[in-house]
Amino acid sequence: MNLVSSTALATVLMGSVAVAQDVEVQNSWVSGSEAQGKQVVMDALAERGFNWVDASVAGYENDDAAFMSRIQAGDPPAAKFYIAGRNAADLIAGDLMQPITEVVSEEAEAALPELIKTAMGGFQGDDEYYYSPISVHGESWFFYSIPLAEQLGYDEMPTTWDGFFEMLDAAKEAGIMPLAFSGQSWQTNKVFNQIAVSILGADTYNDMLQNANEDIVMSDEFRQAIEIFDRLHDYVGEGISTLNWNDATAQVIRDEALLQFQGDWAKGEFIAAGEEVGVDYGCAITPGHQDMMIVVDAFTFPKVEEGTEGQMALAETLLDPEVQKGFTTLKGSFPARTDVDMSSYDMCAQLANEKMKANEIAADMAIVSPRFVQGALADLINEFWAAPYDYADFQDEFIYALSY
Amino acid sequence: MTPRSDTRPPRFRNWPAFISLTPVWLTALGLFVGTAIYTFYLSFTNSRTMPSTDLVGFEHYVRLFDARRWNTAMVNMGILCVTYVVGCLLLGFLLAAALDRKIRFENTLRTLFLYPQAVSFVVTGLVWQWLMNPNLGIQNTLQGWGWDSFRFDWIEHPETAIYGVALAGLWQGAGLAMIILLAGLRGIDGSLWQAARVEGIPLWRTYVSIIIPEMRAAVATAATLLFMGIIRTYDLVVAMTNGGPGSSTELPAKFIMDNLFNRQNIGLATAGASVLLITVLAVVVPIFFVRAAQQKKARKGH
Numbered sequence: 001m002n003l004v005s006s007t008a009l010a011t012v013l014m015g016s017v018a019v020a021q022d023v024e025v026q027n028s029w030v031s032g033s034e035a036q037g038k039q040v041v042m043d044a045l046a047e048r049g050f051n052w053v054d055a056s057v058a059g060y061e062n063d064d065a066a067f068m069s070r071i072q073a074g075d076p077p078a079a080k081f082y083i084a085g086r087n088a089a090d091l092i093a094g095d096l097m098q099p100i101t102e103v104v105s106e107e108a109e110a111a112l113p114e115l116i117k118t119a120m121g122g123f124q125g126d127d128e129y130y131y132s133p134i135s136v137h138g139e140s141w142f143f144y145s146i147p148l149a150e151q152l153g154y155d156e157m158p159t160t161w162d163g164f165f166e167m168l169d170a171a172k173e174a175g176i177m178p179l180a181f182s183g184q185s186w187q188t189n190k191v192f193n194q195i196a197v198s199i200l201g202a203d204t205y206n207d208m209l210q211n212a213n214e215d216i217v218m219s220d221e222f223r224q225a226i227e228i229f230d231r232l233h234d235y236v237g238e239g240i241s242t243l244n245w246n247d248a249t250a251q252v253i254r255d256e257a258l259l260q261f262q263g264d265w266a267k268g269e270f271i272a273a274g275e276e277v278g279v280d281y282g283c284a285i286t287p288g289h290q291d292m293m294i295v296v297d298a299f300t301f302p303k304v305e306e307g308t309e310g311q312m313a314l315a316e317t318l319l320d321p322e323v324q325k326g327f328t329t330l331k332g333s334f335p336a337r338t339d340v341d342m343s344s345y346d347m348c349a350q351l352a353n354e355k356m357k358a359n360e361i362a363a364d365m366a367i368v369s370p371r372f373v374q375g376a377l378a379d380l381i382n383e384f385w386a387a388p389y390d391y392a393d394f395q396d397e398f399i400y401a402l403s404y
Numbered sequence: 405m406t407p408r409s410d411t412r413p414p415r416f417r418n419w420p421a422f423i424s425l426t427p428v429w430l431t432a433l434g435l436f437v438g439t440a441i442y443t444f445y446l447s448f449t450n451s452r453t454m455p456s457t458d459l460v461g462f463e464h465y466v467r468l469f470d471a472r473r474w475n476t477a478m479v480n481m482g483i484l485c486v487t488y489v490v491g492c493l494l495l496g497f498l499l500a501a502a503l504d505r506k507i508r509f510e511n512t513l514r515t516l517f518l519y520p521q522a523v524s525f526v527v528t529g530l531v532w533q534w535l536m537n538p539n540l541g542i543q544n545t546l547q548g549w550g551w552d553s554f555r556f557d558w559i560e561h562p563e564t565a566i567y568g569v570a571l572a573g574l575w576q577g578a579g580l581a582m583i584i585l586l587a588g589l590r591g592i593d594g595s596l597w598q599a600a601r602v603e604g605i606p607l608w609r610t611y612v613s614i615i616i617p618e619m620r621a622a623v624a625t626a627a628t629l630l631f632m633g634i635i636r637t638y639d640l641v642v643a644m645t646n647g648g649p650g651s652s653t654e655l656p657a658k659f660i661m662d663n664l665f666n667r668q669n670i671g672l673a674t675a676g677a678s679v680l681l682i683t684v685l686a687v688v689v690p691i692f693f694v695r696a697a698q699q700k701k702a703r704k705g706h
Contacts, residue, residue, distance in 0.1 A: 061665060061666045065665045071454075090668065183648060184646065184648070185648065238557075238560070239537045239538040239539040239540075239557065239560060241559065241560050241565075242559065242644075242648070370452070371453075371666070372669035374667070375663070375666065375667035379471070379472070379473045382648070382650055383651050384650075386649035386651075386652060387562045387649075387652075
């Protein structure tokens with residue numbers, strides 16, 4: 001290529017960039033459904049005259065490490081994907097993050113549940129919002145094989161733990177593996193917390209985590225949650241300690257196992273395998289209180305010298321009900337706003353949305369607890385699963401980890 | 405060269421070399437000693453997501469030694485030192501001694517034994533995870549052939565999992581030990597063998613009393629390399645068990661990395677790193693002094 005044409009090309013390229021202001025977005029959305037959902041946000045942002053520049057790193061922790069090194073180098077991206085809540089709390093407290101309160105309309109505020117609004121404030125207590133939430137995952141689910149449930153004579157799933165264990169016993173007697181279970185640390189954690197929410201109820205559970213409430217940890221109810229968790233050992237298969245969560249889901253898909261405790265991301269596995277909800281597989285909320293544990297996908301905005309308009313535009317785009325609808329339909333989650341028309345969603349997402357409207361929601365540890373507390377609790381729960389020990393000791397250690 | 409005697413102290417005699425090496429020395433000091441001191445300092449601050457300067461005393465060390473996971477990790481490092489280092493040395497020596505008997509196909513066998521070394525720890529970890537998986541691996545196959553009581557699912561049980569990791573490491577590390585020890589064996593003067601044969605000393609006795617003592621340097625080299633491998637082992641465990649079941653296969657390096665990057669807990673991570681460094685020094689420094697003293701004695705003896 002000669003000099004003249006390359007200069008011309010460079011001019012054209014620069015020209016096209018200059019039209020839309022860039023917003024560099026650090027995220028860990030790389031899987032098929034995530035990338036598709038991301039495109040919806042990109043398009044909506046482009047309509048507002050801004051250009052999403054993608055900086056994605058596979059894996060939430062890896063992405064976070066990349067982001068932190070950029071923060072420390074003083075060269076932050078314009079936006080960063082985070083679970084809303086404590087994740088960026090240190091950065092907000094260090095005055096490194098940009099509040100986005102101005103773009104949260106009254107209408108949006110009215111449509112967001114209190115719990116999510118608290119998470120958006122990053123637990124700073126300064127009446128500012130720092131996270132712009134886009135979607136919510138429900139985590140208090142178990143997914144079951146409908147053919148196996150019918151074989152056992154269950155048209156509906158039991159709503160009490162006694163009934164639940166009766167069903168598991170029936171499965172065991174019929175020679176069916178009752179529980180598909182992954183023994184990986186984050187999986188044992190999700191299951192334990194799911195049980196804790198179901199036994200304690202959302203409000204008590206939230207109180208326990210947010211206020212490190214010792215009385216709740218020492219209560220009979222919490223002890224009952226440990227018992228139920230421990231009892232699950234009798235219903236799981238072999239070789240689970242290194243089993244991936246989605247390989248466990250596959251056991252339910254292949255009708256080898258009756259059910260699996262899992263967040264709503266499991267739906268993606270069923271759909272990819274060509275299964276239909278209500279026909280091949282069903283979703284049911286964990287017995288007991290039947291409250292919904294949630295985790296909120298959101299973005300935060302580091303303070304930058306220029307480009308704040310782009311950040312505000314992105315924050316506003318993420319809160320747009322249409323964008324939330326388009327994104328969550330593709331990603332398999334549901335909108336953070338409760339005023340989105342849910343009729344096109346599947347029954348699981350609709351049910352979760354109902355729970356959110358009724359404020360029967362509990363916040364996942366990932367929202368409420370600092371990462372080092374989450375880690376200490378995760379180790380504890382995972383160690384207990386691998387080698388159960390005295391429940392009273394577990395309660396003591398739980399308090400110690402919670403008060404970190 | 406003029407034979408004029410130089411009365412300056414030796415370190416000033418080579419001043420051009422001294423000057424040209426100074427930047428390297430300063431860099432090395434800054435990188436190794438400086439960062440180690442900074443790490444040590446951070447472990448006494450309340451650094452979480454970002455480094456901080458607020459001192460909190462021994463708070464992180466209290467948390468560290470209260471953590472079941474850290475204690476398991478330190479014990480596991482000890483277990484690996486015994487099983488993996490000693491195992492690799494023993495197996496490596498047996499392989500090297502066998503190859504050294506001037507057998508046929510020595511080159512082929514040597515390559516075969518060294519092959520695992522060409523595989524990354526991630527691959528080793530995954531393959532051994534599958535081999536020990538009760539649903540896919542060796543256990544399932546042998547039970548399928550009718551040996552119902554056969555168990556080979558070490559990594560599924562907290563009590564045995566770390567030995568499963570040691571076994572996988574042994575498979576990978578024995579080749580390296582073999583090649584270093586083989587070089588040591590080849591370096592032994594042939595006349596020693598002949599003398600032993602003339603004296604009618606049995607073969608095993610020749611190895612134990614003459615050959616192995618002569619190979620001290622090779623053994624020390626191999627042991628040091630294997631030992632350093634354990635201190636930094638991270639990938640093998642991540643790929644094979646990810647520290648599980650529970651915390652039963654955790655190692656200090658993994659604990660530190662997790663706290664540094666995933667858990668936004670710089671304070672605890674640097675406390676762990678400091679304890680690890682002190683532990684290693686506590687083992688290495690006495691050995692160093694003993695060896696230095698031995699060498700001094702040996703020089704005086706000549």
